[in-house]
Amino acid sequence: MTWLRALKETARSGLTVERKRLEPLVALRGAAGLAIIIGVSLTLFGPAVAASSAFGAFQAAIATFQRSWRPRPELALASGTSLAVSTFLGYLTGSHLLLFLALLCLWTFLAGLSWAAGPTVGIIASSNVAIMLVTVTLPTSVAAAAGHAAMMIVGGCVQAALVILFPVRRWGAHRDALADALAAEADYARRLRHDPVASFDPEPLMAARDAAKITPRQARSRPAELHGARGLAERIRPVLASLADPAVGVPPEGRERDRVREILGAAGAVLDAAARAIRNGEPVKIPPAAVATLRTPDTGAILTGPAYRAATRLGALLRDVLETAGTQSTPTAPDPGPATQSDTQAIPLLRPTLPALIPGALRAMRAELRHESPVTRHAIRVTAVAAAGYLLGHWLPLGHGYWAPMASVMVMRPDFSQTYSRAVARFGGTLVGVALATGLVQLADPGTGLSGALAVLCAGMMYLLMRTGQVAAQACVAAYVVFLLGMGGQQWTQTVPERVFLTLLGGVLAMIAYAVYPAWETPRLRTRLADWLVADGRYAAAVVDHYAHPAGKSCPDVREALLTARDARIAWQEAVARAKNEPVRHRGLSRAAAADAEDALAQLGRVAMLMEAHLPDRDATPVPAASRLADALRTSTEQGAKAVRERRVPRWDAVRTALTEWNGDGVPDRVVRKGATLLLTTLEELSDALSTTPPPMLVDGSATQKPRQNPKEPRNQEGPAAH
Known part of the structure; x- marks a missing residue:
């Protein structure tokens, strides 16, 4: 795909508003928690503390909307607490440019690396860094910074309490x-x-x-x-x-x-x-x-x-x-x-509790600390962009320089499509939200209380429309920030023009960074395919081996192999989806070959599943040839995976030989006999699919180029389709 087409596709994706099932009660609960914390903070402490606590409650509510099976109160508390810590440490170093820049780089790198622990952790960590850039400007002393941080924790506690007291469709x-x-x-x-x-x-x-x-x-x-x-x-x-x-x-x-x-x-x-x-x-x-x-x-x-x-x-x-x-x-x-x-x-x-999750998250982050890892490259990329954006915003005579790095951190993701689509959505939503909020501020000139109410309304709309698309959510966020800072005494003329320009600057920096230091998925497609081949081969081998060693229907090893094969399949499908819009060549695996190979491996898994459905009982007669076929499947798929990574066509001579010996044993069960034959057929279909990929690949040291099969002709009249 060319760069022009890739940019067009990602822009269209970012500006798309989808029809999704809305959850008004959940949005109302989040907005109510925000209103409570703003009202209490305004009454007891004033607008500046109210703005900080509002950011804590706002971010805590967003955390409860993430696609996570973890209890929502835990997410709200974790989000509010982590934002409070970030804000307090940021304020302590905020008066020294180099010291704050070092903290920003460290925090941003850890936030980028946290994607290794899952998207929910990555989103919360990235949002905390972005919001920290705003909240560190609100306190005026160390004691005030501690108070602001405490109120952010209170905001998270309020949102957690509302989830417990007013559950909406529990479970x-x-x-x-x-x-x-x-x-x-x-x-x-x-x-x-x-x-x-x-x-x-x-x-x-x-x-x-x-x-x-x-x-x-x-x-x-x-x-x-x-x-x-x-x-x-x-x-x-x-x-x-x-x-x-x-x-x-x-x-x-x-x-x-x-x-x-x-x-x-x-x-x-x-x-x-x-x-x-x-x-x-x-x-x-x-x-x-x-x-x-x-x-x-x-x-x-x-x-x-x-x-x-x-x-x-x-x-x-x-x-x-x-x-x-x-x-x-x-x-x-x-x-x-x-x-x-x-x-x-x-x-x-x-599922581990939240404290018990920390060691596992640290292990996952440490495992990704290698230069070729997409997560590590994302962490390096977002750190460099955040530092560059903060320095540019600091040096430009516009004020509010944090908008550029904030926009960059909010839009950057480990893959190309999401980063570019979110950058477009961020700028488009900012234009809409700022324009509407600015017009309302000019016409109505709201005071502190009305600005707070409008901020709550915008936050509620964001919670409601969050799943419909990025552009709608970003428009609500832009208006929310304008009203919230207006509540704190900053006039719209001090924030809006600069924010629009700096938001555009942050988005452009994010897009340039991915182009200069990418983590393309396309070159790794063969590795993903090889991983799936190994996983499917081990699953099929585990199933076949139980015909040689009957163990009844309860087979933990088969179950574990099946789950591993499913994970490998999903990893392949996600990689193909990410590579679809990347502006790079296929690097030895064309889309047609990838589709045919996916179909063949899916068939391999399906045949193994059919054989699993008829596993013999414990007292069944063993089939000795099944053990030899299982060993051949394990060895051949591992060797075949190596061939796939090296752009060679895999060979299945060992499986063919083992199958000949299997058939020679005279197995009476039609399921066993037919299933074993179909396993070899699907492996040969995989080789046929990969042999269509130019340039000619080597098989046993000789160059070959098989003609591409007519897609209208069925590859296997007897074999099952992709599962």
């Missing part, structure tokens, strides 16, 4: 995450009726798992319906796929296929009902037609073999889902077998 985000996972599987079941190899994005399941991680305090109040349904949803997905897939299930057409379509439709209805019940906290209402379909005795007379086992297993899992969701009517498939108590027993996923 709502966790309910939505679990309900979304069940709804995604319901949609998957319906799509499998018409497309037996339909794709499935595991992101909802990963989000539900992340939401299931709770702190010890949350564990004491978590609703019962949020305990075990997530684990059941994880188990349902491979059963649905194995029931529908012609390779291991029933023929594409005929009486058996019709029965499978009926079961899948009923499963979708049951899962949708459970999702609605969990989302709204109400009893499950199951459609009678779905109950009748699942209870009919015809299934045992129509389905046989793996298909019947999958249908029976699905009925038992659906029963457990409904029991977990809190229903009294439980549909089951015929002959559901013994109760699956192991499915309903949710293993606790504990």
Whole structure:
């Protein structure tokens, strides 16, 4: 993508206003906390302290809006406290330019590096640095600075207290995450009726798992319906796929296929009902037609073999889902077998408390301290820009020089697209917000009290529109700051013109910095693809190995390998999304080749999932050849990953040899035999996809160039599609 097109795409993204579900009660609660702290501060201490405390309460409320499963009061307290510490230390060094600049560089570098601990920590840390640049100008003495810092902590405490006293849809985000996972599987079941190899994005399941991680305090109040349904949803997905897939299930057409379509439709209805019940906290209402379909005795007379086992297993899992969701009517498939108590027993996923999180965050930051790391490059970049912006603002005869570094810190992110889109949104929103606020100030000439009220109104609008787009939020923030500083006695003529120019300067500095010292994702796509190949290979090997060493349905090693493979897949998809708008060449992996390779690896994971759905019981007859195939899969995928990184086409001779020996053992189970064959097929498809990437790559030291396959021709008539 050219620079001109990249700039156009990022500008369009930054100026886009999206239609999102608004949360007016949550916005009202945040605005109420801000109004309380401003009113108390104005009454007891005056406008200057009120402005500082307002920034603390404002930032604490923003922290509670971040996409985090951690308790909101903890986020508010952490935000208010960290801003107070930053402000106090900043004031102590503020009178000495070089000393303050050193503190600013240190604080900004740590804030940039904090993105290694996650986006929520990164956003809070970056916002604290930006707001600190304003708040250090408000105190007039060390004692006053301590008082301002204390009121910022009070602002965070007020927001935390309001979250506790006036909860809005308690556990709502966790309910939505679990309900979304069940709804995604319901949609998957319906799509499998018409497309037996339909794709499935595991992101909802990963989000539900992340939401299931709770702190010890949350564990004491978590609703019962949020305990075990997530684990059941994880188990349902491979059963649905194995029931529908012609390779291991029933023929594409005929009486058996019709029965499978009926079961899948009923499963979708049951899962949708459970999702609605969990989302709204109400009893499950199951459609009678779905109950009748699942209870009919015809299934045992129509389905046989793996298909019947999958249908029976699905009925038992659906029963457990409904029991977990809190229903009294439980549909089951015929002959559901013994109760699956192991499915309903949710293993606790504990999230560390906020103090316990610090060592882990420090380890993550230390692990990123290498020059090639995107997080470290972001930390260096934002530090240099903040220092340069502060010096330029200090030397320019405009006053309020902190606006330039504040704008830079607020817009800069570790990736190209977000940095450029936010820079455009920041300047566009600033123009709109400043223009409206300035016009109102000129017309109404509000006093201290009215300025405070208008600041609260702007903050409430920002909380309400935060998720609709950056430009709307930035417009509200710009107006909020104008009114808040006006409340402190600074006239609009002292802030607005300078702020517009310096905001533009800060945005330009941020954009130039990324162009000069980038952290492009495009050159790392092959590394991401190789990591995914290794993870998928280990997952497939873990599944296959259990056919040589039967251990029943409970296989922790398979589960761990599956989660690792999902993480690698998401990392690849995020990298592709970031690289999409980067103005750089593909560096040896074109978009077409990347798409084909992604499809092949997704198929590899899906085949392993189908085999996992039919893992043998503990008393099953071992298949010795499976152990050799598992070893070949591990070794070959690791060697193949090395070839991918080195721009070579991977070879799968070891897997082919092991598969020949497997077939020679005469394995009777069609699932095992077909699944093992499809594993090799998907690996060969990966090699075909990578062989289309110019220039010609080396295989065993010789140059090759395979012709690109016609995209209209199916690559594998029998194999499953991307999962």
